[in-house]
Amino acid sequence: MEGIFANLGIGFTEVFKLQAITVAGMSMTLPFNILMCLIGVLLGTLIGVLPGVGPVATIAMLLPITFNLNPIAALIMLAGIYYGAQYGGSTTAILVNLPGESSSVVTCLDGYQMARRGRAGPALATAALGSFFAGCVATPIVAMFAPPLAEVALKFGPSEYFSLMVLGLVAAVVLAHGSLVKAICMVLLGLMLGLVGTDVNSGVLRFAFGVSELADGIGFVSVAMGMFGLAEIVGNLEQKGAREVFTSKVTHLWPTRDDFRRIVGPILRGTFLGSALGILPGGGALLASFGAYTLEKKVSRNSAEFGKGAIEGVAAPEAANNAGAQTSFIPLLTLGIPSNPVMALMIGAMMIQGIAPGPQVMTERPQLFWGMIASMWVGNLMLVVLNLPLIGMWIKLLTVPYRILYPAILLFMSIGVYSLSNNPFDGLLMAVFGLLGYLCVKLECEPAPLILGFILGPLMEENLRRAMLLSRGDALVFFQKPISASFLIVSIILLVIIALPNLRKKREEVFVAEV
Amino acid sequence: MIIRNPKDFWAGVMFVTFGLGFVIIAAGSPEMLDKLFGAKLIPGYQMGGAVRMGPAYFPVLLGGLLALLGAIILLRAFASRMKGEAVRVHLPFNIVDLAIGLGLFALLLKYGDTLKLSNDYAMLAAALVVAVLAIKFRPDAKPLVLILAGCLVFAYTLKPLGLVGASLLLIFISAFGGHEFRWKEVSILFAVLIVFSVLVFVKGLTLPFPVCPSIIDNCPIR
Numbered sequence: 001m002e003g004i005f006a007n008l009g010i011g012f013t014e015v016f017k018l019q020a021i022t023v024a025g026m027s028m029t030l031p032f033n034i035l036m037c038l039i040g041v042l043l044g045t046l047i048g049v050l051p052g053v054g055p056v057a058t059i060a061m062l063l064p065i066t067f068n069l070n071p072i073a074a075l076i077m078l079a080g081i082y083y084g085a086q087y088g089g090s091t092t093a094i095l096v097n098l099p100g101e102s103s104s105v106v107t108c109l110d111g112y113q114m115a116r117r118g119r120a121g122p123a124l125a126t127a128a129l130g131s132f133f134a135g136c137v138a139t140p141i142v143a144m145f146a147p148p149l150a151e152v153a154l155k156f157g158p159s160e161y162f163s164l165m166v167l168g169l170v171a172a173v174v175l176a177h178g179s180l181v182k183a184i185c186m187v188l189l190g191l192m193l194g195l196v197g198t199d200v201n202s203g204v205l206r207f208a209f210g211v212s213e214l215a216d217g218i219g220f221v222s223v224a225m226g227m228f229g230l231a232e233i234v235g236n237l238e239q240k241g242a243r244e245v246f247t248s249k250v251t252h253l254w255p256t257r258d259d260f261r262r263i264v265g266p267i268l269r270g271t272f273l274g275s276a277l278g279i280l281p282g283g284g285a286l287l288a289s290f291g292a293y294t295l296e297k298k299v300s301r302n303s304a305e306f307g308k309g310a311i312e313g314v315a316a317p318e319a320a321n322n323a324g325a326q327t328s329f330i331p332l333l334t335l336g337i338p339s340n341p342v343m344a345l346m347i348g349a350m351m352i353q354g355i356a357p358g359p360q361v362m363t364e365r366p367q368l369f370w371g372m373i374a375s376m377w378v379g380n381l382m383l384v385v386l387n388l389p390l391i392g393m394w395i396k397l398l399t400v401p402y403r404i405l406y407p408a409i410l411l412f413m414s415i416g417v418y419s420l421s422n423n424p425f426d427g428l429l430m431a432v433f434g435l436l437g438y439l440c441v442k443l444e445c446e447p448a449p450l451i452l453g454f455i456l457g458p459l460m461e462e463n464l465r466r467a468m469l470l471s472r473g474d475a476l477v478f479f480q481k482p483i484s485a486s487f488l489i490v491s492i493i494l495l496v497i498i499a500l501p502n503l504r505k506k507r508e509e510v511f512v513a514e515v
Numbered sequence: 516m517i518i519r520n521p522k523d524f525w526a527g528v529m530f531v532t533f534g535l536g537f538v539i540i541a542a543g544s545p546e547m548l549d550k551l552f553g554a555k556l557i558p559g560y561q562m563g564g565a566v567r568m569g570p571a572y573f574p575v576l577l578g579g580l581l582a583l584l585g586a587i588i589l590l591r592a593f594a595s596r597m598k599g600e601a602v603r604v605h606l607p608f609n610i611v612d613l614a615i616g617l618g619l620f621a622l623l624l625k626y627g628d629t630l631k632l633s634n635d636y637a638m639l640a641a642a643l644v645v646a647v648l649a650i651k652f653r654p655d656a657k658p659l660v661l662i663l664a665g666c667l668v669f670a671y672t673l674k675p676l677g678l679v680g681a682s683l684l685l686i687f688i689s690a691f692g693g694h695e696f697r698w699k700e701v702s703i704l705f706a707v708l709i710v711f712s713v714l715v716f717v718k719g720l721t722l723p724f725p726v727c728p729s730i731i732d733n734c735p736i737r
Contacts, residue, residue, distance in 0.1 A: 207574075473565035
């Protein structure tokens with residue numbers, strides 16, 4: 001226990017550290033990291049509030065800003081962008097009934113109804129307070145669970161890693177909406193796209209069609225921006241029909257005493273459920289918010305009110321998705337395995353900064369590791385302190401019509417993509433993946449599993465090769481090592497359970513009927 | 516045989532195409548085809564064995580699996596019991612249009628190459644021609660086509676036209692893809708955005724972008 005506080009101490013010192021920096025020719029001493037956290041949180045909220053822009057698109061769009069920073073500041077800023085985006089997303093969900101991403105779909109259900117009844121203020125405040133409480137609990141949980149897990153992970157060989165990645169991908173498939181087989185196909189497609197470029201073992205250029213820009217592989221940011229950003233914009237443009245924004249009705253923010261009494265339980269339950277579900281590979285915010293809402297609907301005394309503006313229906317999923325968002329950093333920081341597309345982007349960002357994600361990060365770069373964890377708490381505090389007073393500004397932003405927003409979003413995305421390597425080719429890639437993403441959405445194939453597969457493709461091949469080399473070509477090695485075998489068995493059980501007709505119906509209910 | 520679920524059918528087609536494509540490129544063209552043409556069509560990569568996997572091993576494994584699962588989705592589309600709106604594909608174009616569009620794009624690129632046009636201008640010309648034709652014949656595809664074209668145009672005009680010219684094109688092209696287009700509004704939007712981008716990205720983040728078109732020698736901002 002004491003170790004955790006000592007470690008968090010390292011983290012907080014790092015976050016508040018004064019650094020001498022040069023801005024516009026003047027050198028100053030500033031608490032640079034905390035400043036970056038603040039900017040990240042603000043920018044994240046700003047972009048996340050924009051309707052139809054979820055955390056993935058937000059992070060992808062803002063990623064280039066972090067290129068010139070040192071790794072610690074960059075990752076702290078990115079984490080800030082993530083919470084900011086998520087928080088901004090719930091504001092949009094409550095006021096416009098437009099979820100920026102799947103995890104705020106649940107917040108729409110009751111949040112929007114509350115707004116329609118003129119209680120948008122308390123709904124927004126509940127979301128903020130719930131998220132903050134969840135953040136306060138989840139940060140120590142991350143600090144507590146990450147070190148032992150990293151220690152276990154250090155003992156992992158290639159076969160364990162391979163099986164773990166299989167488990168992560170299977171979990172992502174299970175959580176995807178709609179058809180199971182289609183989701184598996186998207187994972188496979190992603191894995192293969194990840195293989196494009198130079199094969200590290202043989203030096204052979206694979207699937208590059210003579211394009212020299214593809215030698216280093218397909219740029220991850222272009223894929224993410226195309227599949228999530230462009231496809232999203234086109235989808236929004238094709239949809240006709242006006243949005244209803246509740247702006248004038250946000251008068252009082254603070255929840256009443258009765259409200260407070262009603263939200264304490266849901267926030268507590270949501271936080272713990274969210275923290276637990278977030279750690280699972282493939283989990284994270286989405287599963288957490290769905291799970292918390294369903295649980296609350298079952299146990300609440302006011303369950304009849306759910307779907308008609310129950311404050312519990314805002315508190316529980318908001319607490320859960322923030323807790324889940326934070327604990328999903330555990331598999332990323334300890335195993336180097338992303339559990340959702342946002343974490344996949346984080347891995348991309350770490351690699352750009354020259355850090356190989358994995359269990360060694362904690363021992364080799366304790367400042368970075370603990371600084372990032374400490375910044376999570378600081379970032380959450382900033383969100384509450386800043387956003388409750390700033391809410392008027394975010395609401396103004398919501399009244400900006402989409403026809404003005406989307407050219408601006410496109411411009412920032414294009415600038416961001418171009419700045420990756422100062423090469424127009426990345427813009428072409430983004431357009432190509434925009435088309436693919438558009439087709440996938442139309443054919444009801446979810447893009448999230450593809451992104452995960454894309455990140456894991458090269459890692460999986462590498463570990464598969466090593467494991468098979470060590471076992472002299474015996475594929476049974478994956479079942480002979482106990483840890484590896486248990487990962488695979490869990491994956492198989494998950495797939496079988498999901499394929500059972502009874503549960504399949506249940507799963508579809510959770511994803512479809514709730515919405 | 517009636518396709519009862521077009522969504523599944525076309526998703527299946529897409530996955531089978533990708534799967535087989537990857538397998539063939541990785542493993543090389545099948546011998547039957549080679550004999551027919553009298554030459555090795557696609558050389559492929561080294562397969563290797565389970566102990567020492569060559570560059571083709573993992574892709575063939577994945578591609579094969581993808582093609583197999585894609586085929587299952589495809590076949591399932593004939594037996595689907597879902598009806599009506601749930602299975603309809605709402606696309607503003609059909610597969611033939613898509614093939615023609617992509618084919619034309621590739622052809623124009625290739626033709627631009629033979630004309631000794633620089634790659635960037637060939638790309639621009641191809642994007643322009645395909646976009647205009649698409650809007651002419653498939654007006655419902657306007658948002659998609661113009662958004663994609665806007666991104667391409669921005670990327671390939673940034674060097675010759677600078678940030679000012681490239682963003683002007685991107686903003687006007689993409690704004691034209693929306694429901695309503697107002698000259699005045701879009702012009703103001705452009706003015707605000709360009710000032711913001713120059714200040715934040717070029718001045719603030721020091722991204723090495725040219726601001727003015729390259730024909731202007733002494734650009735006031737650099």
